[in-house]
Amino acid sequence: MAGFEQSPLYRIMHPTSVAIWGASSNPMAMGSVVLGQMLALGFEGPVYLMHPREQQIMGLQTYKHLKDVPGPVDLAVLVLPTNVVPETLEECGKTGVTRAIIVTAGFGEMGPEGRELQKQIIEIARKYGIHFIGPNCIGVVNPYAKLNTTAFPYDSPPGFIGMASQSGSFITQVFVHMEKFGIGFSQAFSVGNEAMTDITDCLEYLGQCPHTKVIALYVEAIRRGRDFFRTAREVSKRKPIVAYYIGGSESGKRAALSHTGALAGPDPVYDGIFRQCGIIRAGSVEELFDMCCTLGTQPLPKGNGLAILTHSGGPGVAAADTAERSGLKLPAFSAATNAELMTLVPHTASIGNPVDMTYNRRLDDYVEAIPPVLLQDPNVHSLFIYMLIPLERVIRTIQATGTTVDQAEAMAEGFIISQCESVARLSARYRKPVIGASFCTREELFVRELQDRGVPLLPSAERAIKALAALVKYAGIREALIKEDSDGHPSQADSRP
Amino acid sequence: MAGFEQSPLYRIMHPTSVAIWGASSNPMAMGSVVLGQMLALGFEGPVYLMHPREQQIMGLQTYKHLKDVPGPVDLAVLVLPTNVVPETLEECGKTGVTRAIIVTAGFGEMGPEGRELQKQIIEIARKYGIHFIGPNCIGVVNPYAKLNTTAFPYDSPPGFIGMASQSGSFITQVFVHMEKFGIGFSQAFSVGNEAMTDITDCLEYLGQCPHTKVIALYVEAIRRGRDFFRTAREVSKRKPIVAYYIGGSESGKRAALSHTGALAGPDPVYDGIFRQCGIIRAGSVEELFDMCCTLGTQPLPKGNGLAILTHSGGPGVAAADTAERSGLKLPAFSAATNAELMTLVPHTASIGNPVDMTYNRRLDDYVEAIPPVLLQDPNVHSLFIYMLIPLERVIRTIQATGTTVDQAEAMAEGFIISQCESVARLSARYRKPVIGASFCTREELFVRELQDRGVPLLPSAERAIKALAALVKYAGIREALIKEDSDGHPSQADSRP
Numbered sequence: 001m002a003g004f005e006q007s008p009l010y011r012i013m014h015p016t017s018v019a020i021w022g023a024s025s026n027p028m029a030m031g032s033v034v035l036g037q038m039l040a041l042g043f044e045g046p047v048y049l050m051h052p053r054e055q056q057i058m059g060l061q062t063y064k065h066l067k068d069v070p071g072p073v074d075l076a077v078l079v080l081p082t083n084v085v086p087e088t089l090e091e092c093g094k095t096g097v098t099r100a101i102i103v104t105a106g107f108g109e110m111g112p113e114g115r116e117l118q119k120q121i122i123e124i125a126r127k128y129g130i131h132f133i134g135p136n137c138i139g140v141v142n143p144y145a146k147l148n149t150t151a152f153p154y155d156s157p158p159g160f161i162g163m164a165s166q167s168g169s170f171i172t173q174v175f176v177h178m179e180k181f182g183i184g185f186s187q188a189f190s191v192g193n194e195a196m197t198d199i200t201d202c203l204e205y206l207g208q209c210p211h212t213k214v215i216a217l218y219v220e221a222i223r224r225g226r227d228f229f230r231t232a233r234e235v236s237k238r239k240p241i242v243a244y245y246i247g248g249s250e251s252g253k254r255a256a257l258s259h260t261g262a263l264a265g266p267d268p269v270y271d272g273i274f275r276q277c278g279i280i281r282a283g284s285v286e287e288l289f290d291m292c293c294t295l296g297t298q299p300l301p302k303g304n305g306l307a308i309l310t311h312s313g314g315p316g317v318a319a320a321d322t323a324e325r326s327g328l329k330l331p332a333f334s335a336a337t338n339a340e341l342m343t344l345v346p347h348t349a350s351i352g353n354p355v356d357m358t359y360n361r362r363l364d365d366y367v368e369a370i371p372p373v374l375l376q377d378p379n380v381h382s383l384f385i386y387m388l389i390p391l392e393r394v395i396r397t398i399q400a401t402g403t404t405v406d407q408a409e410a411m412a413e414g415f416i417i418s419q420c421e422s423v424a425r426l427s428a429r430y431r432k433p434v435i436g437a438s439f440c441t442r443e444e445l446f447v448r449e450l451q452d453r454g455v456p457l458l459p460s461a462e463r464a465i466k467a468l469a470a471l472v473k474y475a476g477i478r479e480a481l482i483k484e485d486s487d488g489h490p491s492q493a494d495s496r497p
Numbered sequence: 498m499a500g501f502e503q504s505p506l507y508r509i510m511h512p513t514s515v516a517i518w519g520a521s522s523n524p525m526a527m528g529s530v531v532l533g534q535m536l537a538l539g540f541e542g543p544v545y546l547m548h549p550r551e552q553q554i555m556g557l558q559t560y561k562h563l564k565d566v567p568g569p570v571d572l573a574v575l576v577l578p579t580n581v582v583p584e585t586l587e588e589c590g591k592t593g594v595t596r597a598i599i600v601t602a603g604f605g606e607m608g609p610e611g612r613e614l615q616k617q618i619i620e621i622a623r624k625y626g627i628h629f630i631g632p633n634c635i636g637v638v639n640p641y642a643k644l645n646t647t648a649f650p651y652d653s654p655p656g657f658i659g660m661a662s663q664s665g666s667f668i669t670q671v672f673v674h675m676e677k678f679g680i681g682f683s684q685a686f687s688v689g690n691e692a693m694t695d696i697t698d699c700l701e702y703l704g705q706c707p708h709t710k711v712i713a714l715y716v717e718a719i720r721r722g723r724d725f726f727r728t729a730r731e732v733s734k735r736k737p738i739v740a741y742y743i744g745g746s747e748s749g750k751r752a753a754l755s756h757t758g759a760l761a762g763p764d765p766v767y768d769g770i771f772r773q774c775g776i777i778r779a780g781s782v783e784e785l786f787d788m789c790c791t792l793g794t795q796p797l798p799k800g801n802g803l804a805i806l807t808h809s810g811g812p813g814v815a816a817a818d819t820a821e822r823s824g825l826k827l828p829a830f831s832a833a834t835n836a837e838l839m840t841l842v843p844h845t846a847s848i849g850n851p852v853d854m855t856y857n858r859r860l861d862d863y864v865e866a867i868p869p870v871l872l873q874d875p876n877v878h879s880l881f882i883y884m885l886i887p888l889e890r891v892i893r894t895i896q897a898t899g900t901t902v903d904q905a906e907a908m909a910e911g912f913i914i915s916q917c918e919s920v921a922r923l924s925a926r927y928r929k930p931v932i933g934a935s936f937c938t939r940e941e942l943f944v945r946e947l948q949d950r951g952v953p954l955l956p957s958a959e960r961a962i963k964a965l966a967a968l969v970k971y972a973g974i975r976e977a978l979i980k981e982d983s984d985g986h987p988s989q990a991d992s993r994p
Binding site: 169170246323388396461 | 523524525602662663664665666667670671673674677715717741743745746747748749780781782783809810811812814815817818819820821822827855885893894896897936937938956957958959960
């Protein structure tokens, strides 16, 4: 692999300056919306507005030609009518602008005429050494460089999920979905028609990106099968790849057929390919991000033994049921673990696995005393905790001891934060994955505090357990991949934290 | 079936007055929390606090004995230590209190001694003609009667989902989950140890409850198999039943074994039983409520032909993919439909099925003009719409026409509300189910407006399609059930709106 910063995609994702075509005095024009988002995320380099007639857009000066622009242009973003794209790209080439994102549609996806036009822009790009993404894409997001060339507001902090997607919606309209979990993108690509840059290029780039701890793919069809396979197999030895593939159904196949050279095939075939190159398959967009939350934050488990800790019967049983259906095991605890548990649980509790406290005798025990006991057990490779620490209830508990409302509020917040810190420390301390679930949303303090500390806290026990099962599966696949290679290639250490 | 208001459960769910044992000057005692929730929901009848020593609790007068209470007591709620439950129940019987909820644990679930105690309270109840729910349950909720005897705050409006659950958490900790969808319970029962009132009794009651449009069950094991089967089969001819059953896995079976006379069995057997009595099976708590949202609001489809409307490729393809995997079909549209669509979509759009607008030429068309065209097509039995109408974007669009910010805000809100009204009218007008999905939450106006008008708007295309598939399945099962009976019994009309 070439050095990361030498990758053709690096400069597209880290431009020092951007020129944008397509913004205008009409604030609802797609180009104007893109400009608005670029400014909203606070891109720090110069942004040059290109327009053939208008002198000012949103109070900013415009330029007719690239030669008029007062500084160097690192990245061109084209949100233009289809027919003027070739001449604009030509202008880029002539003035030495060699990185571009072509948002404009109406190329390869639009019949013979569009395909001809697409060939034309590829030729122009080759002539001048231009690398571009698109056409017919929704752009890219790199929160670390404060770069958002899409038409949607990115409000999350920079994150650890690198994504390459054959649907623009799935790297933009999911922003609001990701906010529910407090997670963000490290980098995200909408690859569009993949005329010059395809999902395999992005995969290779994301494999090298230091901010990217897990890679998410949305795939309708794969163009360069052999290269994709080789790249994915290499990358997944270092970091996990999760793919949502829809080419296995008739409708998915139809979508894939509209792409040339597509590798779309039936599910069992793809399942085999994914397994061989270490890719974990998700069954929905929600599952894709559930798995990324987990695979991007938790250490690799050494086996499939799961301990379940709950104070509510239903969620505990649902977790156990889902675990068994997902290939996890609920081992019996060691005698030492059972002896320790006996001193910590109320008399109504069950100290089987799940450990069902029935109620919290002392909330501290639930997150501070019991999890270490479970994680020390050699039969336990990972831990699931059902979480519910509503601020209101903690405030009332403290108030009952005779404090003022204000004191109780401050104490309750401090208590919850310290409890969440305890949970967040567990996985690093015991080198075992710890995952949680709660019906509560980020309106609750404990949800924000856990998620923002990197604990995957998912909206249901079932989803959390499925995501954990994906992590267990990845650990196994990765080990097998490294073992297979151990004759010829040195195995590479896990680069994840 | 006995008349609804004569059902032993009716008075428990509609008491004119309540006596509660277990509240005390300790606000964190379970009984105090229950009292707090009862008062918070605003129960309108008298609530009498029973306590052997304290004179006042939360500023309210207390009574030592039932004979001291100044008015009749309709329902007794016992949140007492286990050992004083029998004598308290005896006191109830002697003073003519014949309805009770026994929250207290430590009975049948706690070994031979507990089982003996449970027998004892059943005998007392029989002696005095008492009907009780529990023990070891978390109580009941009837928002129509402003009754909440659980320890969790119920903040949603009265709803259309009737639930009976063998887990207390799944009728209480799900309150916050239901708030995400703007849905509420019509009535909900935590059945606990089912000493006198089991899930079949609740099913029969909910089948008759006029506020209940769909019934949700959480089942670990069924006690009276034959009665359950007969009741479910009868009820599901009139309204849908969705069950989350976890007895099919080893851990589920273990949970079920702790109940006497359990019917727990392997999944395929249970799938067969459920199918024969018309019950739809959910695979998770989220799916249970997704399905209830849909089955409780939408008319029964006449077939499995689905039309998909989207302006975003990814969600449209994901919907199509899930539809095929769930047994739905995406029919070709009639020539008339295609001709009408041609006049309504932009040139970049696809008028296949999914109809992918690629972008909204006119937002009005998307929800006002196109859905009727699709729903009139005889090949289309139901419609899925991917929704995204962010208020901020509509405000900016209107501002661009030169209005003030305040004017634009008011106009945008009016516009979105009228769009949502249009969508909400579709299913009744065309007598075909209409379901939506959006990544946005109820923080967005359009999400609240759609959900509060009874449009199932779920958090992803995949979940919406699976819920719709459950509705199609139910329509088929129900038809078959009614047909089977048509010789002996007159078929009963669909009681749903």
